[in-house]
Amino acid sequence: xxxxxxxxxxxxxxxxxxxxxxxxxxxxxxxxxxxxxxxxxxxxxxxxxxxxxxxxxxxxxxxxxxxxxxxxxxxxxxxxxxxxxxxxxxxxxxxxxxxxxxxxxxxxxxxxxxxxxxxxxxxxxxxxxxxxxxxxxxxxxxxxxxxxxxxxxxxxxxxxxxxxxxxxxxxxxxxxxxxxxxxxxxxxxxxxxxxxxxxxxxxxxxxxxxxxxxxxxxxxxxxxxxxxxxxxxxxxxxxxxxxxxxxxxxxxxxxxxxxxxxxxxxxxxxxxxxxxxxxxxxxxxxxxxxxxxxxxxxxxxxxxxxxxxxxxxxxxxxxxxxxxxxxxxxxxxxxxxxxxxxxxxxxxxxxxxxxxxxxxxxxxxxxxxxxxxxxxxxxxxxxxxxxxxxxxxxxxxxxxxxxxxxxxxxxxxxxxxxxxxxxxxxxxxxxxxxxxxxxxxxxxxxxxxxxxxxxxxxxxxxxxxxxxxxxxxxxxxxxxxxxxxxxxxxxxxxxxxxxxxxxxxxxxxxxxxxxxxxxxxxxxxx
Amino acid sequence: xxxxxxxxxxxxxxxxxxxxxxxxxxxxxxxxxxxxxxxxxxxxxxxxxxxxxxxxxxxxxxxxxxxxxxxxxxxxxxxxxxxxxxxxxxxxxxxxxxxxxxxxxxxxxxxxxxxxxxxxxxxxxxxxxxxxxxxxxxxxxxxxxxxxxxxxxxxxxxxxxxxxxxxxxxxxxxx
Numbered sequence: 001x002x003x004x005x006x007x008x009x010x011x012x013x014x015x016x017x018x019x020x021x022x023x024x025x026x027x028x029x030x031x032x033x034x035x036x037x038x039x040x041x042x043x044x045x046x047x048x049x050x051x052x053x054x055x056x057x058x059x060x061x062x063x064x065x066x067x068x069x070x071x072x073x074x075x076x077x078x079x080x081x082x083x084x085x086x087x088x089x090x091x092x093x094x095x096x097x098x099x100x101x102x103x104x105x106x107x108x109x110x111x112x113x114x115x116x117x118x119x120x121x122x123x124x125x126x127x128x129x130x131x132x133x134x135x136x137x138x139x140x141x142x143x144x145x146x147x148x149x150x151x152x153x154x155x156x157x158x159x160x161x162x163x164x165x166x167x168x169x170x171x172x173x174x175x176x177x178x179x180x181x182x183x184x185x186x187x188x189x190x191x192x193x194x195x196x197x198x199x200x201x202x203x204x205x206x207x208x209x210x211x212x213x214x215x216x217x218x219x220x221x222x223x224x225x226x227x228x229x230x231x232x233x234x235x236x237x238x239x240x241x242x243x244x245x246x247x248x249x250x251x252x253x254x255x256x257x258x259x260x261x262x263x264x265x266x267x268x269x270x271x272x273x274x275x276x277x278x279x280x281x282x283x284x285x286x287x288x289x290x291x292x293x294x295x296x297x298x299x300x301x302x303x304x305x306x307x308x309x310x311x312x313x314x315x316x317x318x319x320x321x322x323x324x325x326x327x328x329x330x331x332x333x334x335x336x337x338x339x340x341x342x343x344x345x346x347x348x349x350x351x352x353x354x355x356x357x358x359x360x361x362x363x364x365x366x367x368x369x370x371x372x373x374x375x376x377x378x379x380x381x382x383x384x385x386x387x388x389x390x391x392x393x394x395x396x397x398x399x400x401x402x403x404x405x406x407x408x409x410x411x412x413x414x415x416x417x418x419x420x421x422x423x424x425x426x427x428x429x430x431x432x433x434x435x436x437x438x439x440x441x442x443x444x445x446x447x448x449x450x451x452x453x454x455x456x457x458x459x460x461x462x463x464x465x466x467x468x469x470x471x472x473x474x475x476x477x478x479x480x481x482x483x484x485x486x487x488x489x490x491x492x493x494x495x496x497x498x499x500x501x502x503x504x505x506x507x508x509x510x511x512x513x514x515x516x517x518x519x520x521x522x523x524x525x526x
Numbered sequence: 527x528x529x530x531x532x533x534x535x536x537x538x539x540x541x542x543x544x545x546x547x548x549x550x551x552x553x554x555x556x557x558x559x560x561x562x563x564x565x566x567x568x569x570x571x572x573x574x575x576x577x578x579x580x581x582x583x584x585x586x587x588x589x590x591x592x593x594x595x596x597x598x599x600x601x602x603x604x605x606x607x608x609x610x611x612x613x614x615x616x617x618x619x620x621x622x623x624x625x626x627x628x629x630x631x632x633x634x635x636x637x638x639x640x641x642x643x644x645x646x647x648x649x650x651x652x653x654x655x656x657x658x659x660x661x662x663x664x665x666x667x668x669x670x671x672x673x674x675x676x677x678x679x680x681x682x683x684x685x686x687x688x689x690x691x692x693x694x695x696x697x698x699x700x701x
Contacts, residue, residue: 025685026685029684088684090684
């Protein structure tokens with residue numbers, strides 16, 4: 001640390017002392033009746049609002065969650081060690097909010113918006129964003145039309161995600177749910193480099209601090225932290241912090257959404273949030289329901305995910321948006337979006353458990369990851385048969401839509417016939433053809449971790465797959481073929497790829513792809 | 527705190543008392559009932575015990591509070607009829623609160639580092655009048671740990687002008 005001489009110290013103190021306002025005001029106070037397990041019961045505070053922040057004597061904050069006849073139930077947003085029975089609790093008359101600004105990008109913050117990466121305070125101007133906010137109403141929205149490129153072939157081709165969509169990522173533990181989402185963040189680098197960043201927010205709920213640090217490192221190494229914010233409520237943080245971490249992340253996302261920019265938020269994961277919410281609710285003595293979750297656990301998730309939206313591309317209407325925070329007034333622009341990728345962890349593939357069914361019904365589709373596929377080497381282990389995207393189709397770029405149109409059906413047929421594959425040459429030609437093509441498509445859709453594909457490359461390789469241009473390439477050589485084919489196209493026919501990327505699709509372009517595939521596949525002919 | 531039922535009984539009895547112009551007398555009665563019950567653990571336990579018959583509880587209460595107004599005796603009998611004798615303390619408490627709010631009597635606590643003098647008391651009274659519109663019965667508590675200034679407590683409201691909390695705030699702002 002740099003030396004600070006005494007004159008500077010005095011100068012700093014002088015500045016702080018002159019800025020100190022010793023204004024005494026009339027406060028509304030209550031008294032702590034009972035404290036424990038992260039919950040305090042406070043007598044008094046008759047006028048406290050639901051969701052209001054209250055301040056304890058030591059400066060610790062709490063949030064009002066229960067209003068009863070004489071007391072209020074407060075969840076503590078910190079350690080309860082310094083609170084005693086009989087302490088006074090002050091109303092702050094503020095709904096809990098966090099400070100968000102451009103400077104929050106690239107930082108790791110906690111649920112309260114305080115930086116926890118040791119790089120000091122958030123730079124620049126900040127705006128107060130309430131963590132609990134109503135979702136935009138229907139007139140301030142528009143349909144999802146732009147693609148949110150994940151860089152993962154099987155997702156972009158078969159379960160496309162649009163900007164403003166909520167696409168659930170669901171699967172057992174160790175199936176690569178987080179990897180799919182992190183890869184999506186990494187793929188947004190293209191847009192950042194182009195100067196149209198998609199701001200990413202990664203909300204880590206109840207994870208190990210080391211895991212979060214690992215993710216932050218990976219993002220930094222790959223240059224992705226420059227447009228990403230991490231909100232972390234680690235496993236050691238109080239349950240209330242874990243419950244509100246996604247809401248804090250959504251508040252950050254809304255800042256970008258409402259100032260007319262695209263944002264992507266990943267909730268990793270909402271099943272842990274539900275568990276934390278169950279803990280808080282039971283401690284507050286709310287009656288338990290199915291699987292001991294409180295009755296409003298559906299509402300908890302639905303109101304969170306409803307905040308993801310595509311905002312209407314009209315500044316005038318967008319400025320009238322409902323429930324706008326004071327700080328944002330006059331800064332609102334239309335056309336922004338908040339895309340959500342919530343993650344849900346299932347137990348032994350049981351998607352009919354309470355929380356998975358809830359979130360499946362709230363979201364606009366789901367990406368299913370299964371351990372069987374993962375263990376058989378199909379990674380990302382996306383089960384395309386049961387993965388769907390209810391709104392993403394209209395957001396897919398035209399050329400991809402044309403090329404990938406039949407892929408999902410082909411793969412479904414292949415899976416049906418897969419069981420007969422062991423009969424080999426006893427099968428008729430068309431069945432054999434379907435099986436051989438399916439095998440090659442499965443190979444195409446495999447993808448290494450942290451290796452996102454540009455959309456034009458995806459179109460080119462998926463074209464080769466659906467048109468069966470690789471029939472002469474042995475299955476174990478598909479990966480090599482893919483590499484050669486794409487590098488050949490990139491060096492010789494960059495213009496064709498650029499046109500595909502722009503959504504163009506005509507015979508001229510496909511002829512180039514076909515001749516390239518023919519040329520390369522000749523090398524691999526057995 | 528008082529229970530909701532206690533408040534209902536208190537409201538009924540204060541209306542009856544107003545009709546008979548007995549409010550002040552009843553206030554005295556309820557004050558003594560409240561202090562008797564709250565200072566006497568055995569009496570409180572006896573009232574709450576489910577093992578003792580209601581008729582016995584009633585007899586005991588009528589014996590103990592022999593000198594109260596007939597209206598209060600009637601209240602005790604009604605409570606016994608309704609099997610709610612244990613509410614008597616709550617009713618007394620609620621009656622006192624209700625009486626105070628009808629007559630704009632409020633109590634405030636002033637915490638000071640040294641004993642309060644007349645001049646300060648007047649200033650505090652004027653402050654209370656500014657906040658609520660009415661004066662209040664002041665109770666003075668001396669607490670040296672606040673160092674200087676004063677803390678005024680009026681039900682849920684608190685006006686903290688103490689030196690210690692000012693220093694605390696300053697400390698937090700510096701850290």
